[in-house]
Amino acid sequence: MGVEMVATAEDSLNPVIPNAWELTAQGAGALAVTIVVVALISIARSRHLASEAQAVWVLIVLAFPILGPASWLVVGRRSAPPTLSRLQSIAPTTGNHDGR
Numbered sequence: 001m002g003v004e005m006v007a008t009a010e011d012s013l014n015p016v017i018p019n020a021w022e023l024t025a026q027g028a029g030a031l032a033v034t035i036v037v038v039a040l041i042s043i044a045r046s047r048h049l050a051s052e053a054q055a056v057w058v059l060i061v062l063a064f065p066i067l068g069p070a071s072w073l074v075v076g077r078r079s080a081p082p083t084l085s086r087l088q089s090i091a092p093t094t095g096n097h098d099g100r
Contacts, residue, residue, distance in 0.1 A: 032065055039069035042077060049076075 043049070043057045057076055061068035
């Protein structure tokens with residue numbers, strides 16, 4: 001005896017904003033979230049940054065969801081110049097070098 005209301009897809013759309021604009025806004029939001037996630041993963045995987053620098057970059061990316069990831073992907077990802085210890089860590093070892 002109660003009135004049953006069934007919501008359809010047309011009922012859930014905003015009547016003021018056209019469908020295409022809603023889809024565009026949702027796509028832009030999904031793109032922004034994707035860029036933030038990619039930047040955070042890239043920061044976590046960067047080996048040339050100290051943990052304090054990584055924390056600062058994470059705060060920048062989270063505080064500025066568009067400019068933060070963009071600045072990391074353009075500026076922050078540049079690798080540090082190679083140091084002797086980095087070169088030694090990636091150089092192949094070919095056995096004993098003490099003359100035996």
